[in-house]
């Protein structure tokens with residue numbers, strides 16, 4: 001509770017210009033509510049959402065705030081647990097069929113996965129004291145791990161949710177280490193104990209092998225049925241520390257997420273570390289060096305609910321009429337314009353694992369697509385965007401993603417949320433090459449260059465070394481399959497780094513792989529050799545020297561730049577033949593013969609033919625002179641020649657992706 005409010009507000013230099021609801025300045029006397037009043041409080045907040053009345057945040061000093069994330073492997077029940085928490089705290093009615101309420105995006109609903117971390121503020125009473133809980137539901141898939149690591153920065157603790165049927169999986173381990181690195185309190189929770197196959201004792205043992213925690217400290221719940229969820233909320237209050245915030249210090253807030261709203265401009269999610277922020281105040285974003293007036297400020301409950309104020313330790317949103325041209329704000333520090341402070345560390349930039357070109361189908365849509373990509377990147381700060389151009393597709397962008405699912409979701413969001421119609425080229429990974437005597441070759445500033453687009457590989461006789469990106473993968477599987485997994489690792493050029501047991505039958509295996517070998521179909525191969533009992537996660541592991549070959553294709557003698565790729569020399573010829581055959585299936589039949597050729601390092605390897613349609617140009621003739629018929633056929637041949645010379649091949653827009661990512 002803020003006892004000396006007037007003192008705090010005196011530190012807020014711009015306060016005098018702001019018209020504040022006087023209630024904010026008067027700390028309420030009924031902060032400690034009796035147990036009996038919990039229910040009515042819940043009702044109060046539940047009706048509050050509908051009416052969007054003011055919520056008095058001045059009641060909640062840091063000791064009464066808990067900021068936490070739910071982290072887990074894919075499908076272990078994070079969003080379901082979030083639903084139950086929203087119900088118990090009265091944010092959503094209990095009697096409705098609530099399913100993954102925080103998965104708000106169309107793509108999330110359609111795919112049944114979380115791709116975007118979502119925050120929600122809840123009010124919950126324990127022992128007669130009401131707490132403000134800020135919950136972040138995070139994605140489980142490795143391609144969205146940047147969402148997890150950013151969300152952790154706004155929290156002091158995590159709920160590590162583990163499916164009591166499946167046990168600890170690769171992303172459980174990866175996310176747990178993220179939380180340990182961030183120094184957060186971990187509350188392990190076993191979910192799905194209602195399932196017949198659940199084995200809480202074994203899974204509890206697996207967790208204890210990873211992290212020093214006693215069995216009593218591991219909670220056992222069913223998020224689906226609601227069993228034990230109140231205990232989780234109580235544990236959040238009791239075990240997660242309050243934010244280490246100081247209301248007396250000048251304002252310092254971390255922007256940990258953002259999105260674009262067509263009416264309000266950019267909306268930022270902020271975690272206020274120190275000080276107090278009020279509606280109408282002038283703020284500066286440290287790195288962007290931009291100044292704005294706060295227009296709206298509030299909490300996500302889970303919808304935007306204006307509160308006119310956010311105090312130290314609290315998490316909420318602000319709008320300030322920030323235009324899309326401002327550039328990214330995620331990771332930036334916000335402070336009062338008149339009181340600059342040392343910025344917070346921000347975030348390590350996301351490291352793109354794959355790159356693909358994105359082009360408008362119709363070049364007249366270029367400016368609109370540029371705007372859409374910019375707006376989407378406010379909500380997905382893990383992509384890297386650079387301008388690019390292709391001979392066939394015109395100007396576009398080369399975009400870096402964290403994986404293929406991320407790439408697919410980004411494209412789907414562009415289409416669904418921005419009505420964009422795009423061509424996306426095949427994904428490439430960032431190789432590096434070293435150039436002979438690079439200092440003498442003007443266009444190369446350094447001697448090592450990164451190749452994001454294989455068609456732009458320098459001529460090979462000036463390349464002295466090739467390097468490929470590596471990953472450290474974590475595989476978790478029953479020891480029954482050790483032999484099959486070893487064979488798969490060898491086939492994919494992997495090297496075992498470490499292999500231990502998670503319990504008495506499950507192996508946790510660390511392997512260094514070339515990224516190229518695991519990017520496309522590795523997980524499917526893994527699932528197939530282990531009958532679905534394996535899980536897999538990976539992280540960046542730098543570069544290693546390798547031997548690469550360039551595989552390229554021509555269609556009717558015109559090079560298809562978008563299909564050019566680099567791969568390990570030992571696999572180049574087989575891959576070239578495979579892709580050439582897939583191309584033959586993917587290119588629709590034309591009115592003329594289409595010849596597809598595959599080359600490795602410019603040497604011809606294979607040819608495939610797509611047979612032409614033969615349109616019956618003589619159909620309309622009923623008998624008559626044979627010379628008339630021949631004349632029509634000759635005219636058809638001439639027409640076809642013209643088309644062929646133009647290389648005029650119409651291919652479906654997703655042909656590049658289909659051909660190169662097919663299993």
Ligand SMILES: Nc1nc2c(ncn2[C@@H]2O[C@H](COP(=O)(O)OP(=O)(O)OP(=O)(O)O)[C@@H](O)[C@H]2O)c(=O)[nH]1
Nearest residue numbers: 074075076077078079080113114140192222223224
């Ligand atoms: N039987 C049972 N099923 C559950 C329980 N909790 C979640 N589920 C089911 O598990 C599936 C995945 O649940 P989600 O809540 O979407 O899992 P998630 O971890 O949020 O998934 P991602 O965000 O995509 O990683 C859904 O079909 C849920 O209904 C539980 O306690 N018991």
